[in-house]
Amino acid sequence: MNDIRNTIDLLEAKSRVELEQITLPYAHTALAPVMSTATVDYHYGKLYKAYVDKYNKGEGDPAFNEAGAYLHSIWFSQFRSPGTRQPKGQILALIERNHKNFVDFKEKFKEEAMKLQGSNWIYLSKSGQIKTIHNHAKRTDIALLVDMWEHAFNLDYHADKEKYLNNIWRIMDWDAINRRL
Numbered sequence: 001m002n003d004i005r006n007t008i009d010l011l012e013a014k015s016r017v018e019l020e021q022i023t024l025p026y027a028h029t030a031l032a033p034v035m036s037t038a039t040v041d042y043h044y045g046k047l048y049k050a051y052v053d054k055y056n057k058g059e060g061d062p063a064f065n066e067a068g069a070y071l072h073s074i075w076f077s078q079f080r081s082p083g084t085r086q087p088k089g090q091i092l093a094l095i096e097r098n099h100k101n102f103v104d105f106k107e108k109f110k111e112e113a114m115k116l117q118g119s120n121w122i123y124l125s126k127s128g129q130i131k132t133i134h135n136h137a138k139r140t141d142i143a144l145l146v147d148m149w150e151h152a153f154n155l156d157y158h159a160d161k162e163k164y165l166n167n168i169w170r171i172m173d174w175d176a177i178n179r180r181l
């Protein structure tokens with residue numbers, strides 16, 4: 001019986017597709033001061049990498065690690081160097097259809113994000129709703145995503161989540177977000 005179990009485990013491990021970290025489309029220094037180099041080094045270089053490595057080595061809970069890696073691949077692919085860019089194209093239409101305008105949307109998004117306790121993500125869905133994820137979970141309807149785990153803002157904003165949420169729009173790459181829609 002143990003032999004059969006071991007064989008099944010081995011086959012499952014072999015059939016699992018190895019995860020790969022996305023390559024950042026910007027330098028680790030590019031998002032400062034909204035997101036410091038130290039935060040990118042730590043968040044991308046250590047935490048996100050750990051989800052990928054643990055999943056590939058079969059350590060810990062595979063579903064948790066896979067979802068963690070998945071969400072961080074979305075998170076890190078939606079930024080560019082700071083500026084005062086506005087949403088455009090399809091993402092702007094989605095925001096305006098569901099939340100009147102970008103200013104109102106940002107307020108509502110922040111309000112929902114500030115209510116969260118513990119480790120969470122918050123996102124705008126492809127159908128225009130503001131949704132949350134506790135810990136990690138794979139979702140196929142993410143248009144734009146904000147990491148509300150403490151490690152995402154702690155180094156740069158300490159406990160000031162509101163400032164983090166106000167600033168995050170300055171590094172959003174709306175072209176990258178439009179490519180998801």
Ligand SMILES: [Fe+2]
Nearest residue numbers: 147149151152
């Ligand atoms: Fe994170």
